[in-house]
Amino acid sequence: MQVGQPAPQFELEAYNAGQIKKIRLTDYKGKWVVLFFYPRDFTFVCPTELKGFAHAQPDFERKNAVILSASTDSVFSHKAWFEKELPEVKYAVLADTAHTLSRAYGVLLEDNGAALRGTFIIDPQGMLQWMVISNLNVGRSVAETLRVLEALQTGDLCPIEWKPGAKTLGKA
Numbered sequence: 001m002q003v004g005q006p007a008p009q010f011e012l013e014a015y016n017a018g019q020i021k022k023i024r025l026t027d028y029k030g031k032w033v034v035l036f037f038y039p040r041d042f043t044f045v046c047p048t049e050l051k052g053f054a055h056a057q058p059d060f061e062r063k064n065a066v067i068l069s070a071s072t073d074s075v076f077s078h079k080a081w082f083e084k085e086l087p088e089v090k091y092a093v094l095a096d097t098a099h100t101l102s103r104a105y106g107v108l109l110e111d112n113g114a115a116l117r118g119t120f121i122i123d124p125q126g127m128l129q130w131m132v133i134s135n136l137n138v139g140r141s142v143a144e145t146l147r148v149l150e151a152l153q154t155g156d157l158c159p160i161e162w163k164p165g166a167k168t169l170g171k172a
Contacts, residue, residue, distance in 0.1 A: 001106055007033075007120065007128040008104035012070075015078035016092040023068070023092050025126065032065035032153070033122040034145060037107045037115040041073045041081040045139045049117075052142040054089045059146055063153060064124070070094035070101055072113050107133055121149055 001008060007025060014023040025033065036053065038046040053060075053067050060067055068091060071078075075095040082089055094101060096115070102108035107118035119140055121130040129152050134140065151158040156168035 001104065001128065003128050003131060005128055006126055007035075007122040008101070009126075010094070010101050010104070012094045012096060012101060013075045014068075014092040014094045015075045015082060017090045018083070020075045020079065021092075023094060025122070028066050028068075029126065030124045032063065032124060032149060033068060033120075034060060034065055034149065035068045035070065035105075035120045035122065036140070036145075037070050037102060037105065037118040039114040039117070039136050040071060041077045045137070046071075047086060049139050049142070050086055050089050050093075052139075053091065054086070056142045056146060057091060060149070063146075063149055065149055067091040068094060070096050070115065072096050072099055072102055072108075072115055105131075119145055121145070121152060123152070 009025050011022055011024040013020060038049060057067055073095060074097050078093045078095060096102050099108050099113060102115040105118055105120060107116040109116060116133050117140055118133040120128060123129050130148050150164045151162055154168055157170060158168050
């Protein structure tokens with residue numbers, strides 16, 4: 001898997017705002033997809049990230065982007081945790097119990113079955129455009145993910161510390 005290549009496809013069960021349903025990457029053709037992996041349900045750093053993406057969901061939607069999250073927990077674990085502690089999360093949470101998705105995206109910790117913190121931006125044609133993978137103990141930046149999405153959407157060359165509305169360096 002590399003940036004600039006087709007993103008690994010998937011079809012998995014997901015918990016989504018009170019419902020359990022099948023989700024495929026192809027369901028979002030024509031939209032940008034922000035897919036992020038988190039290690040486990042019922043943990044400490046993960047809810048801060050899940051809530052952060054939930055609060056920013058309208059910002060992503062204004063940019064024609066959907067948010068999908070994933071862990072190796074079951075949909076039933078997701079349902080129990082999200083209904084009790086994370087009701088503000090309205091985007092789909094994929095259940096990668098067979099570890100196929102986390103393995104395909106290179107974030108699976110084979111020794112314990114958890115996923116590293118991986119964030120991936122997939123363009124409307126299904127091409128992987130950006131990825132960041134980090135260890136378990138440090139949460140990611142939702143603002144940085146949104147900034148990178150907006151930079152990718154310019155289609156231009158964006159310099160260091162580029163911010164939305166700032167000048168770009170011209171067409172790529």
